[in-house]
Amino acid sequence: MPFEFDKIIDRKTSSSSKWTKYDQPDIIPMWVADMDFETAPCIKSALLERVNHGIYGYTQTPTELPPTVVNYLSEEFNWTIDPDWIVWLPSLVVGLNVVSRAFAKDGEAIISNTPIYPPFLSAPTYGNAQTVTAPLNWDGTRWVMDFKTLEAAITPDTKAFLFCSPHNPTGRVWDIEELNALVSFCRKHNLILISDEIHAGLILDQDKKHIATGNIPDAADILVTLQSASKTFNMPGLGCAYAVVKNPILRKKIKKIMNGIVHHVGALGFTATLAAYQNGKAWHSELIEYLRLNREQVEKTLSPCDGLTVYHSEATYLTWIDAREMAVNNPSLYFEKFGVGLYDGAPFGAPGFLRLNYACPNSILQEALKRIKSGLAELT
Secondary structure, three states, X not given: OOOOOOOOXXXXXXXXXXXXXXXXXXXXXXXXXXXXXXXXXXXXXXXXXXXXXXXXXXXXXXXXXXXXXXXXXXXXXXXXXXXXXXXXXOOHHHHHHHHHHHHOOOOOEEEEEEOOOOHHHHHHHHOOOEXXXXXXXXOOOOEEOOHHHHHHHOOOOEEEEEEEOOOOOOOOXXXXXXXXXXXXXXXXXXXXXXEEOOOOOOEOOOOOOOOXXXXXXXXXXXXXXXXXXXXXXXXXXXXXXXXEOOOHHHHHHHHHHHOOOOOOOOHHHHHHHHHHHHHOHHHHHHHHHHHHHHHHHHHHHHOOOOOOEEOOOOEOOEEEEEOHHHOOOOHHHHHHOOOEEEEEOHHHOOOOEEEEEOOOOHHHHHHHHHHHHHHHHOOO
């Protein structure tokens, strides 16, 4: 591999949220979803050129960026959009909060499946709406949406569905039948469908592909898709995301909520996104291969372990683990004692579960897995 995914970089000196969370300096952090890899060289080069310009004033969207986004979504996901459908955002989490306020008034509700990325649960409440949840079901092979449970959770006050595709934290890649059923469900209940597709570029199973929700018949007029290059190319700290909204009425509501509150995207975020979409393909291809190898190691190492049920991640760089049979009160705190920082499942709506981020140099992953096994051995 010409790209250095095995290279270990000290992130403690860069105010990294991931690496400065823990008081104990020897804990390997595997919680928050960013990667311990340098981003693509083409992105670094583009940023250096922009930094060397020396002036960092207010920045409009680069003229070439919207058509580049259109081309990227077409080539990668066979999804044809118009550049006028794009609404730029400083981050995807900002997008979750904006759409929650745009489509649910005080006291109304937004529904999501659990487990789910924590901002899905908090965003509606920050806008004085309610969060309604319905759990995904494990059918013995994969996590699936339970539409009977969703039907039971819906009330007349439910106005939108916050959806995650591919799914964080389970790693599901939703198939065409599931997406069709979801769109039908939303239309039946007059729900706006908000689809977070930030992990769309991280499909690991070679027999699967990301299906853009915007390609589902009858979805476009009820759909808001949230996207960003930040996860795929490891640059969430640069702050650039976007919504794709075909329906002009929905787009107008989003922009109205943003007025005077949501800051514009910065110059470096635009620069990095443009470089990623134009020239990042070779780096991305090798990243996927490296993540597949790391995923295989996680699953082979931890699946046989008593006390853990390890679920296969079809996409993302995250493994979802059921640790409820460990017979400890808080599995994440327990593993911290052995030098590994995993994401507690409680904020995802799933106490007793863990999320493990394996997007790191393989040598670091090996050491982390060794420490997890040491912790499990202490319980036997």
